[in-house]
Amino acid sequence: MNDLQYKYQGISTLSKAKGINSLVMAHQTEIEEVNNIPCFFWGSLTDPYVTAKCWSIIAKVVRSSFGPIPPSLRDPIVSAGAERLRFEGFSSCNGVYVRLDMKPESIDGEFIANGTTNVDFNDPMLNALNAIQKNEKVTLAVGHQEVQVITPKTKVVEKKVTLPMRWIKGLTSVQLYLADMEMQFELTKIQTIQLFQSLPKGNVKGEFYITKRAGKFMFSTLQTPDSARIGGIHRLRLLEGVLAIVDKIYVYESSDKETCAIVCEFGKMQLLMAFSPDAYRGFSGEGKALENMSENVPVEWVYGLNSLLKSNETFDPTMLSIENDIDFGTMKNLTASLSSMGLLGYDVAERTHFYRRLPFKTERILSLNPRLKNAKKLIDNEDIEIVVRKSNYIEAKVKGSGVVHKVIIDHNSQRCTCDWFTAYQGKRGICKHILGVKMMVS
Structure with a gap:
């Protein structure tokens, strides 16, 4: 899957006049009507020093890599809506996910529109952010306004940015890991500094x-x-820039003790950083997500909810079922599909999902799971034969390349004789053969 080349019509700028720093973050999406929005948010930061430090950490993450993929500039995505701003991004290797949740009390301004877009994190802006001192005033605009407080004196530069498909695939996976996590430790500032x-x-x-x-x-x-396992422990150095100002941190761990997340609490905002099981392994976007994609949900329903929900809005499937007269079972399948497409995020602190409008066309998001496509192809070609089907036991034969694989689904366990399952034992998601059988019998 090729990455997308976006063009920013301008560049993010930070200027200072009469003691006030004015920051405009240029934005760009694949969705034309969203891209035509002049500004998502306009206002001021109530704690600009801490905010700037957190933005610097995000920039550090998205410019890093801990695997074979070389580090490169990746501008983060920002969601505006529900009186919150959320900045998200991945390392180039997709093994580290970072998100800044800016609570309503961290910003004072107007949400002109809700949605999700990419923002330009360029070097001059980051250098200016690093120079912000305590008690300075900073105004923020996500996107450009027609009537601006800031009018750049220099020539406006059209900048190209590569938005990797791996990020979107990562978003379909990382929130499934987060939803599976429980808090393991709570550390004070002193305990945090001692730990690091x-x-x-x-x-x-x-x-x-x-x-x-x-x-x-x-x-x-x-x-x-x-204890809580930390895969690729050297990746924790990404957090060193905020340790001196953090109030406390929370350590979360998944039920399989493979992945972990650290939440830095600053009072008005939280910075979350999640780490894949190992430095050489990223949040692939297919593994865990495929477990929830065996039900076919009409794409029209996805479009319908996408038009109904706002960015950062708490996603409550029970209330949505009641208010829109949707069957609970159908809503469960729909929720799984939305999660698997990256349209839902997860807040580990509040233990709730939130809706995320991605800066991609829905049909592009739906095309990002080759294993799902291959599973559907097995069904269409009639390559799956159900041998035994009982309430808690299914046995099937699935045609492969010159071989017939045996799939067994027994209660909550599942296995296949293919090379994928033999190599990973389910740690990177189910194979296309198991997925095809599950889709066929669902």
Whole structure:
């Protein structure tokens, strides 16, 4: 899948006049009507120093890579709506996800429109952000206004930016991991600083764990029943720029103890950073998502909800079912489809999903799962034969390339004789053969 080349009609700028820093973030999307919106938000930051530090961390993440893919500039996406701003992005390797949740009390202004778009995080703007001091005043515009407080004196530059498909595929996966997490530890500022002082130097290999001994948190190579695993521990250095100003941090861990997330609390905003199981492995966007895509949901329903819901709005499937007279079972399948397409995010602190309008056309999002396409192809070609079908047991034969695979779905376990399942044992999602059988019998 090729990445998209976007063109910013202008560049993000930060200027200072009469003691007030004015920041305009240029935006660009694939959706024409959204791209024509002059401005999503216009107002001021109530804590610009902390906000600037968090934006710098986001920029650091999206310009980093911990795998074979070289680091490159990736401008983050921002969701505006429901009195909140959310900035999101991935490292180039897709192994680190970062999100800044700016609560209503962190901004003072007007939401002119709701939606999600890419914003230009260029070097001059980031350098200016790093120079912002405490108690300075900063106004913010996400997008350009026709009547601007800022009028750039320099020539407007049209900038191209590559928006990777991997990000969208990552968004379909990472929120499934987040929804599966429970809080493991809560650390004060002092405990946080002490913990990071014990962070090993260099690109350390092997598994490390956050553990608590005698009231003190530390990194250890020994796993204990209540420890939290950190894959690719050197990636934690991405957080070093905000440790001095954080109020506290929360450590979350998935039920399979493979993935973790750290939430930095600043009072008016939260910075979340989630880490894939290992540095060489990213949030692929297909693995976990495929478990929830066995039900075929009419695309018209997806379009309908997309027009009904606003960016950052809390997604409550029960209330949506009642208010719109949708069957609960249908809503469950629809929710799974929305999650699998990256249209739902997850807030680990509030333990709720929120709706995310992506800067992509819906048909493009629907095309990002080749394993799903291949599973449908197996069904269309009649390559699946159900041998045994009972209430809690299914056995099937699936034609492959010169071989017939055996698929068994027994209660909550599932297995296949194909090379994919043998290699990964379900850790990177179900294979197309299991998926095809599940879709056929659902």
